Amino acid sequence: MTRALTCSSAIGLVFLATAASADVTPQEVWASWQAMMTSAGQELTVGNTADSGKAVEVTDLAVTYKDQMGGSASIIFDKLSFTDNGDGTVTVAMPESYPMQLAFPAQGDGPGSVKLTVSQPGAVIVAGGSADQTSYKMTAPTMKITLDEVTDQGGKVLDTKGDLALTGLEGGYEVTRTGETMGLDSDFSAKTAVFDLNGSDGSGGSGKISVNFADLKGATKGNFLNPEMMANMALALNSGFTMDTSFSFGAMTLDADITEAQGPTKMTANASGGSFVLAMDKVRMNYGTTLTGAKFTISGAEIPFPQVEVAFADSAFNLLMPVTKSDTPQDFAYLTKVVDFTVSDDVWGLFDPAAMLSREPATFIVDLKGKGFWTKDIMDPEVQMEGATPPGELHSLDLTQVLAKAAGAEVSGTGALTFDNSDTATFGGMPRPDGKVVVNIKGVTKLVDNLIALGLISEDDAMGFRMGLAMVAKPGAGPDELVSEIEFKEGGLFANGMRMQ
Template sequence: MKRYATASALAIVAMAGQAWADVTPQQVWEDFEAYMSNFGYQITATETMEGSSLVISDMTMVVTIPEEDGLVRVTMPPMTFAEAGEGSVSITYPEVGEVMVYFVEDDDEVVGEIVLEMTHTDLEMLVSGNPGDLTYTYSGERVALELTRVFDHEDQEEYGRDVISATMSMGPLSGTSHIMKDEVMRSIDQDMTMGDLAIDVSFDEPDGDDAFMFSMALAGLSSTGTTRLPLDLDVEDPTSMFKNGGMVDAVLKHNGGKTEFSLNEGDGPTTGMFSSSGGEFGVAVSETDLSYRLSAADQTVAMSGPELPLPINAALGEAGFSLAMPLSPSEEPRPASLSLTLGGFTMDDVLWNIFDPGEVLPRDPATVAFSLDAMVTPFISLLDTDSMEKLGMTGGMPGELNSLTLNSLVVDAVGAMVKGSGAFTFDNSDLQTFGGVPRPEGKLDVSIAGANGLVDSLISMGLLPEEDAMGFRMMMSMFTVPGEDPDTATSTIEINAEGHVLANGQRIQ
């Protein structure tokens, strides 16, 4: 059953998370069918007119899983498309309904099924506009899904809520979606507030000691984004949605969250808790470019268990990661970037005392951060799976690095600090000077503070032998010059046009 889980989840999310409509109930339904068919779903349903409203019942969505020689079949609660005045249409679900998910093998044999109860409070969806240019407005106090039944047809065994349980709820909800469609593309601009999200999952083995619990809560969840999907989307090729102008640009934010888990495999529970005061996730993908960013604030982690020698308690004041790179081939260099921030890291004294029981090292919050910009020339499309496979077989390179700029580097921990910045260009026609690596040209500026003090502390702790410390200090004297303040040093590492490596003006290679 696990192999079908992703496809069934996509079907449910597609139903519950998106509104479709047009100027009449029938057009709304037809647009919904076309939208889902775009993603490879086969839809059957009973259509009944009740006055001016269209009621859709016995609706079934089927998606095939070619790699698994099977399919997932989902039946949904009834939907009502009703005229709401002034050319608008409302879409309603029953306050309580069932979502049935069947996992079917290629011989049309049902091997498993799950039943979800879908509930909502004051959920409203209203659509207005003109064909091909529609605005969806939705609101609701709460939307929830609860797992009520799991049945394994192969073993003829049913698992009740005392064995496995799962719930998901969110709300209050509000937002709008602006959907436009032409002959080749569907565009969706969305701005949505989802309120508080809660997910709870638990499993308790009936005839054993294995147990699992997972709980997650996010406050103030919201999302904005723009999506453009080709109407001739090839569902068997996920990269096809980014061709011919297709793209996704979305941002998801929350104002704080907490995750807890517990795992027991018979030798006692392993527990963990993670929290933060806020976070953001953003991704933008097109045929030509990719960007990805992730950030969080005031993160904490606490873990304990029989396989851990002692409890782990740590905190991180700021965390961030970002990546941007070109995806399509180019004859000219194109920009790329990478950055990482791990700021204000602290850990419990119990962990410190493992290697520093005498409290010799400063225990101030530590920070590691860097920011890189580059110019690169891609040779092939990174979305072209065939070309990427050929490169993997031949050992070829997908592109070349033309320049690299270190905007900033900061390593601040245990009483020492290293800062750096610099820039290099690369001659890809010269692979001899540096043993197969394109010849760089540029310089790197580094400043160091507290290095000797750290070495003295490590010696007093018995972690660094005197002879090793002497070798480190000799190397420091070769590559650095003393700074203006005590226990500081600076260094400029330069590579010139002839391929010579210089440290503070002295040639070392």
């Protein structure tokens, strides 16, 4: 994964520089193009440059990038031209196709090298603005990235082929340069994207996979620094690095067929949409994903029934947290949820053949927020996070929503706590909490009875559970409902007014 991210970053820098380097005159565009590439840590080798005044033509241009782990990426353009349009804009003409090669560090598993061909016939690239603030627009009816060759770490060519094809591409960039900082404001869209991959491992295993996306959209805005500063994220953040990236897609389908020694496996998946966000600055990091209307179906020789189906209406993950050292509390938040989760009856039948348990869709939600701060720069590679002393302080925690609903039972909780970090003795090393959490429980008695009838738990286990529940919960508003008020106050722990500690 590290090698893939490293070389993907290198490719991204190449494309970004190609796209965003433009200026009022062809000469300024070409000069700015070179400056941006070299500032991104890439090396340029130029075969020849011809300047007619109204146009600059560059031939046999090679762009290479090497990372600190031993990986590299290279792209070769046989011809580039920058032509004055006479209206303050410049047209950048790229080859309809060009080769790209990636080499990965020798450590770990994964390929040794990859050769690709990028094709973009009919692409139109127009740039304008000034040397310090460049705007860029691109349209392309199609773009295709073809996997020509993959080798293993020993240099052996693998039987693997694939391609990524996009249609209806549109994009725009605005680039500003201030000293060592490059400001970027960009967006792109594509009507469709199709990824196909197939191959064999040389020992009888083979497989193919196809993924289709519709209505792709993305945007990136931020301030980027030179590679030396970006190598230390703590330094980069404190020096002005910012990034706010979002990506979304509409309908998605996946088909995979894998054949191994034990037999074939087939998986299909579809979803109505999804999204991704990543934002960073010296105050916080926000990372999140969503997937809606998803359904997965899998069948294979090792599955004891024809197929397994899993589906959910909505899923999400989001993490917001501070990223630099501070002495004042900062906001953080955490969300994970799966809504209306279902699994096929064949799976239920393994442990509940008589359908005694409710098979209504299940939902799991944890939604938290609070305040705290780091006492160390956690993004600094030199900082050691291990140790007896925690690297941060927790000051408050709000349970916006905690919900688990499945098999006819439901447990939900809300509440708010504050923490006294000057007292870590009262609760055995953790800062002393103050506040209250209310937990509501429904349907648990019937669920326990059903689990006993199914033989999943014993009467003794159930008795211990019921006794423990009776100590911390009291009857609720309706039948088979319980409520528990957990309160931290005066250095003690109380359940429904009864002191537990």
